[in-house]
Amino acid sequence: xxxxxxxxxxxxxxxxxxxxxxxxxxxxxxxxxxxxxxxxxxxxxxxxxxxxxxxxxxxxxxxxxxxxxxxxxxxxxxxxxxxxx
Numbered sequence: 001x002x003x004x005x006x007x008x009x010x011x012x013x014x015x016x017x018x019x020x021x022x023x024x025x026x027x028x029x030x031x032x033x034x035x036x037x038x039x040x041x042x043x044x045x046x047x048x049x050x051x052x053x054x055x056x057x058x059x060x061x062x063x064x065x066x067x068x069x070x071x072x073x074x075x076x077x078x079x080x081x082x083x084x085x
Contacts (some may be wrong), residue, residue, distance in 0.1 A: 002056070009055030010036030017066035023074045035073075039066025 014035030043065025
């Protein structure tokens with residue numbers, strides 16, 4: 001049950017990061033979950049573990065890390081799109 005809760009919280013974190021940045025995360029729900037997990041890892045590395053914790057994620061660093069991840073992914077996707085045209 002803990003793993004399922006982590007997937008839900010990770011998906012919500014990724015979804016919120018996409019909303020805040022105004023960009024769609026490729027992969028839909030799976031992309032949101034991946035962005036949430038990777039964002040939580042990135043945020044934990046950059047900012048440590050502080051703030052409220054839910055589903056095993058420190059929410060504020062995870063959200064900030066996911067926002068950074070969405071920004072980086074959008075830059076990469078944009079540069080790949082320019083090369084194709």
